[in-house]
Amino acid sequence: MISLVFALALSTLQETPIADEPAVAGEAVPEPQRDPVTGELPVDPYEMSNAHAGAAPFTGTGMRDAFHGEEGIRRVVDGMVDRAIVDPRISEVFVSHDLVRLRRALFEQFCHILNAGCDYTGRDMEASHRDLGLQVDDLNVLVENLQAAMASEKIGFAAQNRFLSKLAPMKRDVVTH
Amino acid sequence: MNAISSHRLLAGLTCLAVFTCGPAHAQDLRNGGKLLLTNGVSTIEGSGGGGLATWSTIAGNATQEGIGASAHGTIIELPDYNWTSYGVSLGFFDRVELSYARQNLDTIDVGTALGLGRGYTLNQDVFGAKLRVAGDVVYGDALMPQIAVGVQHKRSSDDAVVAAVGGASPQGTDFYISATKLFLSHSVLANATVRFTKANQGGLLGFGSATQNNHKPQFEGSLAYQVSRRFVIGGEYRTKPDNLAIAREDDWLDLFAAYALTRNVTVTAAYVDLGSIATADNQRGGFLSLQAAF
Ligand code: HEM
Numbered sequence: 001m002i003s004l005v006f007a008l009a010l011s012t013l014q015e016t017p018i019a020d021e022p023a024v025a026g027e028a029v030p031e032p033q034r035d036p037v038t039g040e041l042p043v044d045p046y047e048m049s050n051a052h053a054g055a056a057p058f059t060g061t062g063m064r065d066a067f068h069g070e071e072g073i074r075r076v077v078d079g080m081v082d083r084a085i086v087d088p089r090i091s092e093v094f095v096s097h098d099l100v101r102l103r104r105a106l107f108e109q110f111c112h113i114l115n116a117g118c119d120y121t122g123r124d125m126e127a128s129h130r131d132l133g134l135q136v137d138d139l140n141v142l143v144e145n146l147q148a149a150m151a152s153e154k155i156g157f158a159a160q161n162r163f164l165s166k167l168a169p170m171k172r173d174v175v176t177h
Numbered sequence: 178m179n180a181i182s183s184h185r186l187l188a189g190l191t192c193l194a195v196f197t198c199g200p201a202h203a204q205d206l207r208n209g210g211k212l213l214l215t216n217g218v219s220t221i222e223g224s225g226g227g228g229l230a231t232w233s234t235i236a237g238n239a240t241q242e243g244i245g246a247s248a249h250g251t252i253i254e255l256p257d258y259n260w261t262s263y264g265v266s267l268g269f270f271d272r273v274e275l276s277y278a279r280q281n282l283d284t285i286d287v288g289t290a291l292g293l294g295r296g297y298t299l300n301q302d303v304f305g306a307k308l309r310v311a312g313d314v315v316y317g318d319a320l321m322p323q324i325a326v327g328v329q330h331k332r333s334s335d336d337a338v339v340a341a342v343g344g345a346s347p348q349g350t351d352f353y354i355s356a357t358k359l360f361l362s363h364s365v366l367a368n369a370t371v372r373f374t375k376a377n378q379g380g381l382l383g384f385g386s387a388t389q390n391n392h393k394p395q396f397e398g399s400l401a402y403q404v405s406r407r408f409v410i411g412g413e414y415r416t417k418p419d420n421l422a423i424a425r426e427d428d429w430l431d432l433f434a435a436y437a438l439t440r441n442v443t444v445t446a447a448y449v450d451l452g453s454i455a456t457a458d459n460q461r462g463g464f465l466s467l468q469a470a471f
Contacts, residue, residue: 136240136316137210144212147406157405158364165361171316177242 040101043123050112052124054173055166057115064116066159073116077106079149080142089141093132113166125173135177143167208243209471213406213437215315215359216268218445218468219249222329222379223264223278224305226355228447228464229431230397230413232368233325233355235309236276237268238440238470244269247470253449257457259283264303274327276305282381287457293338299381300334314357314366322358322367329353331380342455343421344383345390349376352392359403366409370397377421378454389420407437427452431464443468 032041058064067073081103085094094102105122112120122128143164150160217225217234225247226232237245245268253260264278280301288297307327314323333339333347340347355370373392375385385391395418401411415429433447447464454460 135207135210135242137207137242139316140210140212140240157403161361161364161403165319168316168361169318171313 034100038100038104040104041098043098043101046123046127048121050120052122053109053112053120054125054170055113057113058162058166059115061115063114063159063162066155067110067114067116067163068153068155070111070116070118072153072155073111073114074107076146076149076153076155077103077110079152080146081106083145083148084142087141087145090138093134093138110163114163125170129174130176133177134175136171136175139171139175206243207240208245209238209440210240210242211238211245211271212315213440214403214409214435214443216245216247216470217357218435218443218466219247219251219264219266219276219278221251221253221260221262221278221280222303222305222331223249223262223266223276224307224327224329225266225268225274225276226370227368227399227401227411227413227431228433228445228466229415229429229449230368230399231307231327231329231353231355231370231372232399233307233309233312233323233357233370234314235268235271235274235307235325236266236470237274239268239271241271245471247468249466249468251464251466253451253462253464255449255451255454255460255462257285257287257460258454259285266305272309274305274307276303276307278303278305280379280381284455287455291455297338299338301380302332302334303329303380304331305329312356312358315359315361319360319362320358322356324354324356326354327352331376331384333380333383335381339383342377342382342423343386344377345375345385345387347383349374349380349384351376353397355397364403366399366401366403366411368397368399371395372397375418375420377418378426379417382421382424382455386420386422388422389418393418401433409435424456425453433464441469441471443470 034041085091108118108120111118216238217232220226220231224231225234225236236247239245248265250263260282262278262280266274266276268274282299284297289295307325309325312321312323329351331349336347351372351374353370353372357368359366372395374395375392377383395416397415399413401409403409412432417426417428419426429451431447431449433445435443435445437443445466449464451460
């Protein structure tokens, strides 16, 4: 991600006449502003679709209930993200990413897959993780963080695994290394 | 195998062979990343698997990013025999497994009956190699298992006994293909293995006989239920050839419980039914195995 910014900055520099080099580079990239309502940083436009959640939702209300509805799902997502961003094995990956947006998108995705009444408005899994260079070890750590969050929410182990069965096939889009 | 991982595999093997892994290599490798219990436990033949049945899992805790290792010791208490085995295995990039196990079967009083002397112990070395060829036990398509092929070269140390019971050779090699999958939607792990073997009692009584000296396909099946992250229960069934004229040989089965005490230590306890062994029938008893994996 950081290298991408550098690459963009460099290409801008190359197209710029050498004479006005310092001033223009500064002006060309203004500080992005957080949305006053959502608290999220702007992202490039993309098409929205529930298909981007990456898995067909469960049917019925069993899984929604097992996760204690929207409230429980929110606690699970926050519990997972809270653990991930301080887990020394993967915390670095999250530095300088918009965690407000990440929590919101993950909540929508989990809520949609668990058939708890949400639409997913985030990006697809391939686009979201393309530039992160994740390894299967990173995914296993995040799964452990998710398992810990689900255990704190007192979600039965069979239901935990049922949910993981929806995420497991996404490895091919998330793990690029 | 893609180009990157085969390159890494070579680099890792070279680094292991010459024992001069510099800091650069150590930085590239990332060890110990597997999810709890997804490496299985060690079988009595040293390969990664259940207790009696070999699985397609690669020993040790490393994923495709690293090199893992495991060591195990197993005891089986039976009415007429005591079994001990121990071994070590290495897992390279969740792709290749190399294993060694030493098996010892104390014949106690049966030794006297067979004229070997009381407490005569049959011994065997098992050298194994396994290659994961496709799939992933946890991730990917829910119906696509992890598939591996492997060999186990076995060398009995009791040439005279093997000849006396009618075994054609004290050495033999088993070949197998194995498919293993954790069906997360049901918390169930299933394994099926086909082994081509002529081993008598796993090889402790040699390989083949004067009349039956071909590799025959045998089946090993395991079914396990994941009760929690740390705790798995299950059962296994393993068919065996019946080559020797002097003693019947039965299929094996077990009911097991495996518990991951820590990320590195797993204890497995089982009830095993090994049937008739060298004329002593109904060999049912207890199995206890301790594994350390990294
Ligand atoms: C199957 C497993 C995973 C799922 C279902 C998942 C889901 C998501 C979702 C819904 C988003 C937000 C997309 C958007 O902003 O529109 C996202 C972004 C992100 N994920 Fe994941 N993720 C997974 C694995 C991982 C892993 C293993 C890591 C790192 C250890 C990770 C790190 C990130 C980061 C840093 C972002 C923010 C990217 C950005 O700012 O553009 N994810 N993920």
